[in-house]
Amino acid sequence: MDLRQFLGTLPAFGNFTPAYVGVLAGLMQVADYPVGHVFIEQGQQGGAMFLLVRGAVQVTRKDEVSGLPEARDLRAGELFGLLSLIDDMPASATCTAIEPVTAAALPRAAFQKLFESAAPIGHHLQYMVAVQLARDLQERNKSLRALLKQRAAAGAQV
Amino acid sequence: MAAKRELIEDFTRRFPAISSELGPSNVETLVGSTTLLELPAGRKIIRDRMPVDSLYVILDGKLTIFVEENRKAIRLGHAGPGELLGEVSVLSGELLASSTVESETKVRLLRLRHEKFAELIATNYEIANALLKLLVGMLADRLRISSRSFAEQLAPGDAAPAAAGADDGGSTTGRNWLKSFFDRVPGT
Numbered sequence: 001m002d003l004r005q006f007l008g009t010l011p012a013f014g015n016f017t018p019a020y021v022g023v024l025a026g027l028m029q030v031a032d033y034p035v036g037h038v039f040i041e042q043g044q045q046g047g048a049m050f051l052l053v054r055g056a057v058q059v060t061r062k063d064e065v066s067g068l069p070e071a072r073d074l075r076a077g078e079l080f081g082l083l084s085l086i087d088d089m090p091a092s093a094t095c096t097a098i099e100p101v102t103a104a105a106l107p108r109a110a111f112q113k114l115f116e117s118a119a120p121i122g123h124h125l126q127y128m129v130a131v132q133l134a135r136d137l138q139e140r141n142k143s144l145r146a147l148l149k150q151r152a153a154a155g156a157q158v
Numbered sequence: 159m160a161a162k163r164e165l166i167e168d169f170t171r172r173f174p175a176i177s178s179e180l181g182p183s184n185v186e187t188l189v190g191s192t193t194l195l196e197l198p199a200g201r202k203i204i205r206d207r208m209p210v211d212s213l214y215v216i217l218d219g220k221l222t223i224f225v226e227e228n229r230k231a232i233r234l235g236h237a238g239p240g241e242l243l244g245e246v247s248v249l250s251g252e253l254l255a256s257s258t259v260e261s262e263t264k265v266r267l268l269r270l271r272h273e274k275f276a277e278l279i280a281t282n283y284e285i286a287n288a289l290l291k292l293l294v295g296m297l298a299d300r301l302r303i304s305s306r307s308f309a310e311q312l313a314p315g316d317a318a319p320a321a322a323g324a325d326d327g328g329s330t331t332g333r334n335w336l337k338s339f340f341d342r343v344p345g346t
Contacts, residue, residue: 147232
């Protein structure tokens with residue numbers, strides 16, 4: 001499959017020059033994964049960011065206070081594991097193949113190389129990382145409020 | 159003008175890495191887009207789940223960050239010189255603050271209104287990139303601390319307030335300024 005062409009069809013990368021998209025494609029590793037493959041596990045550091053090329057991936061997140069799972073499915077063209085691009089950053093969700101999957105991986109080291117030869121795409125991904133971090137912090141604060149509610153209901157002092 | 163010069167010097171001292179990356183001209187542009195805010199201790203700068211219209215650059219002083227629910231609070235941590243406040247909802251797209259920020263000591267802040275910020279980064283690629291780098295590093299640190307201490311908070315019998323992770327409020331324009339900027343990145 002032509003990863004460069006696939007990237008060019010995506011809203012996230014379609015506006016960049018073919019040369020920049022080519023650099024990104026060259027740094028990514030395409031592979032096939034079986035059903036049940038766990039790409040990233042919640043609470044663990046991931047090794048790479050992934051672009052789902054074919055198949056479906058389920059993202060599950062266990063609520064930190066209630067323990068209840070939340071899930072959503074990703075389809076071709078979606079990115080996951082963005083926080084793997086940052087050092088010492090545990091993943092906020094588990095990503096598992098629920099169909100046979102083809103995915104392109106961008107390892108953390110390759111992400112750094114992106115800034116040397118395709119800086120605009122590097123900055124764009126960094127922006128997406130910042131958004132993900134902000135959302136995760138917001139979720140964390142919501143969980144903290146839920147914890148306060150839970151403790152208030154239990155009559156506990158926080 | 160002398161007052162502005164002093165603010166530029168303060169900013170450079172508090173943000174040495176970003177100042178070096180930006181250079182004097184961009185630092186002047188950035189600082190020139192802000193207004194100085196001097197507040198006493200005990201003042202709420204950002205209120206949990208209330209609209210916020212600015213980013214705050216901390217020059218001096220110490221601030222406490224906490225989340226509130228039913229008149230109870232969990233302290234998330236502190237913020238001080240060299241840090242920004244008000245970034246989470248701008249990036250996440252939510253319009254309300256997700257935590258409260260209160261001055262613990264007398265503070266000096268540079269206030270950058272979201273509209274001004276959007277205008278600035280739309281016209282200055284270097285400033286946008288430098289701020290993005292700063293924001294990612296800051297958010298990552300906060301989330302790391304939060305991940306470690308939240309587990310402690312949940313541990314049975316552990317009532318210590320913990321979990322760091324600072325935050326803010328939202329854009330008055332409802333526009334994602336960074337996205338709008340990157341939509342115009344040269345070479346795209």
